[in-house]
Amino acid sequence: AQSVTQLGSHVSVSEGALVLLRCNYSSSVPPYLFWYVQYPNQGLQLLLKYTSAATLVKGINGFEAEFKKSETSFHLTKPSAHMSDAAEYFCAVSDNFGNEKLTFGTGTRLTIIP
Amino acid sequence: DAGVTQSPTHLIKTRGQQVTLRCSPKSGHDTVSWYQQALGQGPQFIFQYYEEEERQRGNFPDRFSGHQFPNYSSELNVNALLLGDSALYLCASSLEDRATDTQYFGPGTRLTVL
Numbered sequence: 001a002q003s004v005t006q007l008g009s010h011v012s013v014s015e016g017a018l019v020l021l022r023c024n025y026s027s028s029v030p031p032y033l034f035w036y037v038q039y040p041n042q043g044l045q046l047l048l049k050y051t052s053a054a055t056l057v058k059g060i061n062g063f064e065a066e067f068k069k070s071e072t073s074f075h076l077t078k079p080s081a082h083m084s085d086a087a088e089y090f091c092a093v094s095d096n097f098g099n100e101k102l103t104f105g106t107g108t109r110l111t112i113i114p
Numbered sequence: 115d116a117g118v119t120q121s122p123t124h125l126i127k128t129r130g131q132q133v134t135l136r137c138s139p140k141s142g143h144d145t146v147s148w149y150q151q152a153l154g155q156g157p158q159f160i161f162q163y164y165e166e167e168e169r170q171r172g173n174f175p176d177r178f179s180g181h182q183f184p185n186y187s188s189e190l191n192v193n194a195l196l197l198g199d200s201a202l203y204l205c206a207s208s209l210e211d212r213a214t215d216t217q218y219f220g221p222g223t224r225l226t227v228l
Contacts, residue, residue: 042221043118043204043222045219046217049216092156101159102147102149102157104158107156
């Protein structure tokens with residue numbers, strides 16, 4: 001079964017600094033990988049997804065992620081943090097296709113320091 | 115274009131009671147998935163419905179059941195509520211056409227069991 005591990009349950013960065021949120025996956029087949037963001041008291045919003053096309057994936061709000069098969073990683077980055085980026089971020093992997101069961105990590109809470 | 119909607123927003127029940135949560139998928143979507151998100155955790159897959167049938171199921175007891183209607187909307191029923199059922203219940207919709215590979219989430223229903 002697929003699984004994801006998010007390293008760091010809390011990450012704090014200064015406004016304008018690089019954001020790096022880590023995600024490692026375990027999968028016996030080529031995975032479909034996703035990053036979702038959750039703002040307080042809201043549902044999940046898709047940031048970006050990897051579906052076996054380009055390994056560098058660009059998403060919304062200036063975020064991007066790189067699929068590295070050799071490292072089984074799919075880390076999320078943003079060059080310059082903004083106060084509005086403060087939220088909970090979840091990495092997820094799909095068993096087969098993106099519209100089937102998603103297995104989520106435990107999440108990383110991102111805090112932006114003014 | 116209406117997104118995924120869920121009702122009610124909040125719900126308070128007591129142990130042993132039964133609850134029904136409702137979800138209307140994004141316009142044009144035909145597949146509905148349900149997830150449970152306990153406080154401080156990532157969402158966990160409960161089950162998925164397509165063509166009014168349960169297609170996939172996660173590791174949840176039979177107390178959790180669902181239904182999908184001809185208009186693709188869905189209900190999640192939980193019987194004999196336990197304190198541990200307190201969580202945010204998220205509905206996600208998608209298209210069976212796997213080329214889309216994306217699930218869209220609703221805002222969730224916050225269930226509190228006392």
